[in-house]
Amino acid sequence: MDWFLSVDGGGTKTALLLRRADGQEYRARSGASSIKSVGECAARQNLARGLDELWAASGAGPDSVTHGVFGMSGCDSPEDEAVYRTMIESLGWRPGRYTLCNDALPAFFAAADPPGVVLIAGTGSIAMGVDRQGRTVRAGGWGYGFSDLGSGWWLGCRALEQALLYCDGCRPYRPWLEEVARALGAPCLEQLPGTATTLDRADRVAALASVVLGGEPDPNKDAILARGAAHLAALVQAAAKKLGEQPGAPLRLVLTGGCMRSSRYAALVRQALPAGLQNALVPAGEDPAEGGIRMAKRAAARNG
Amino acid sequence: MDWFLSVDGGGTKTALLLRRADGQEYRARSGASSIKSVGECAARQNLARGLDELWAASGAGPDSVTHGVFGMSGCDSPEDEAVYRTMIESLGWRPGRYTLCNDALPAFFAAADPPGVVLIAGTGSIAMGVDRQGRTVRAGGWGYGFSDLGSGWWLGCRALEQALLYCDGCRPYRPWLEEVARALGAPCLEQLPGTATTLDRADRVAALASVVLGGEPDPNKDAILARGAAHLAALVQAAAKKLGEQPGAPLRLVLTGGCMRSSRYAALVRQALPAGLQNALVPAGEDPAEGGIRMAKRAAARNG
Structure with a gap:
């Protein structure tokens, strides 16, 4: 319960960053996880692959992550959001323990x-x-x-x-x-x-x-x-x-x-x-994934 | 050997017209046969389906057609042309007995x-x-x-x-x-x-x-x-x-x-x-398929 996760899910690649309060961190990369660029099935597969790599390296899992931020390209409408939520929750995430947003938002928090x-x-x-x-x-x-x-x-x-x-x-x-x-x-x-x-x-x-x-x-x-x-x-x-x-x-x-x-x-x-x-x-910011970590920490602080 | 064929192969539909010198004619319609719009496999299937309908109705076949004109949307480069030729010849057509062109050409001949x-x-x-x-x-x-x-x-x-x-x-x-x-x-x-x-x-x-x-x-x-x-x-x-x-x-x-x-x-x-x-x-012209028939007759006259 002391990890934070940031997922930068793009149209050509997915970059993941898992970081603990003590600074220990793991990174992973996999294929595109934008449903608009590769479709739902491949997007889920690439997202799952990236997360599995993090879990294998760190020994962590969805339940040991205080808060996760999924910045997903192609998350443009309530319909898209529903598709991404179903996808993320099918990978073991519980509502309230993660934030879903367009990938533009972590890019902002990475800089300001x-x-x-x-x-x-x-x-x-x-x-x-x-x-x-x-x-x-x-x-x-x-x-x-x-x-x-x-x-x-x-x-x-x-x-x-x-x-x-x-x-x-x-x-x-x-x-x-x-x-x-x-x-x-x-x-x-x-x-x-x-x-x-x-x-x-x-x-x-x-x-x-x-x-x-x-x-x-x-x-x-x-x-x-x-x-x-x-x-x-x-x-x-x-x-x-x-x-x-x-x-x-x-x-x-x-x-x-x-x-x-x-x-x-x-x-x-x-x-x-x-x-x-x-x-x-x-x-x-140099690294958009840092924005996701900052967002995850803010969300965790808000959730108490 | 006294039939002429005109194929108007478009991005959304294929219109076929088979006509004999005495004016007897058969028409058929099927799905898109542009390789750019539906891919090679579906294009071939739709073209074959339209031709089969004509053969079934008329009792004719590729060998009883004096000349056929295939005006195909998406026929833009030598590579495209090779793909279309392979497709057409796999359906029983012999080189010299048909003309392959972009679908713009029959549209011209339908009018002038x-x-x-x-x-x-x-x-x-x-x-x-x-x-x-x-x-x-x-x-x-x-x-x-x-x-x-x-x-x-x-x-x-x-x-x-x-x-x-x-x-x-x-x-x-x-x-x-x-x-x-x-x-x-x-x-x-x-x-x-x-x-x-x-x-x-x-x-x-x-x-x-x-x-x-x-x-x-x-x-x-x-x-x-x-x-x-x-x-x-x-x-x-x-x-x-x-x-x-x-x-x-x-x-x-x-x-x-x-x-x-x-x-x-x-x-x-x-x-x-x-x-x-x-x-x-x-x-x-009212009907682009008429342009294909005119082209087919001109080709037959040239070929002697």
Whole structure:
């Protein structure tokens, strides 16, 4: 009964951290546990596998964990929450001994105390606001194609769009489009369309974001980044507005996720924000799993 | 040996037409036979089912068909072509006795003789140019997310994007957004985000195009339609340019597919074209399968 657990359940991997008050800790990694990315069956299997690894190493189990935090990607609606609760409780967890939330929330707690807003721009994009009572509000992240604007997926789509429009004869040539073809494994730029028709995974498209975020400067890439940053800044502002005035404590803003590792893109998002939010910016936490441990300790303290 | 066959193999259905020189004909319909929409196994099964229905009704078979035309959605690259050829030949067809092409080509022949350009704007979008020797050039249609701009899928994404941005607090309210929620089966506009996260099929998104194409006028919808029409006009111009000068015969332009049944959207595409292409416009054929029969007869005449 003296362990705390943090699960960072993502669309490509699950990272687990089990820590005792004396600092003793165990870590495990397994496959994706987002029901949106791999389906319920595989998500449960990967989550179970990660937890079993922790139990085997530590000798602990669900009943020896004071509180667990499950930050799960794809936990977006009451229906999703019900699916995750069933999954978690089928693995031996009792209600009240764990917190289920979207994976954006531990990412906030890894960097700051509430009230504040966290923006995650990785494969997808989402902004989440959290007040001191732990209530959350959210903007974005509802799905590729029509939401997740400004994300890695979105940047990758725009890169591919420009390259394909060139191949179709609708746009002039630009050297950076060669990098798009190379990153996707097409034999040459002219053969990109055939390769593009075989794309069926969002993460492969999101991998193209690095072409827009890096490499030689180009006005075309700059325009894409500026649009993406405006989308992300709008999400941050929407979450901050929904959060409302937070009297007596300064708002903290955390920008995190793979895309925000580009200091240039992060600076563009920052510049697109009003001064109040620019000043709220704090450095992102090194390890999102730490946020889950902090949340678990707070929940345990509240539960007495 | 006196039958002609036309197969219109789409992403949602397969329509088959078998016709004899004396006008006797048989029609069949089965499920999708696009390898991109349902995979190779189901595509082959649906194609086989449709053909078997024709053989059972007519007493004909592959060997009694002078020439068959297989217009297959998702036939985009040499790799796709190899997959389709294997599939068709495993059903008893011999090389030289059938023509395999993208389903855009029969849609052109259903309306006009080459040289010309056909634009299909249905779930996806593609423009194809064809010269009098039957050589084809193409623009667009490389995949949802980064191509197929201006299509039903694209219009549906833009509608959903606006509605979700409203739900996130990033856009003011507009009455037409209620229709987006209703069309998607969300209990109300405020609950649209949760419903959107369950969307996993392009055709469900494309069904939202009708909200943008119809209903009460709205400046926001008009802006989406104008952008979509500009994308489609660019595809037409790119295909016409790739086709090059076609001396001695006037170019024909055919606009077809579900989105082009909106006379308003079709008019916007037309207005976005240069005068030369506007004047090339001819009415779309009623039945794409007729185009396949015309192609089959031309091939048979060529083969002697």
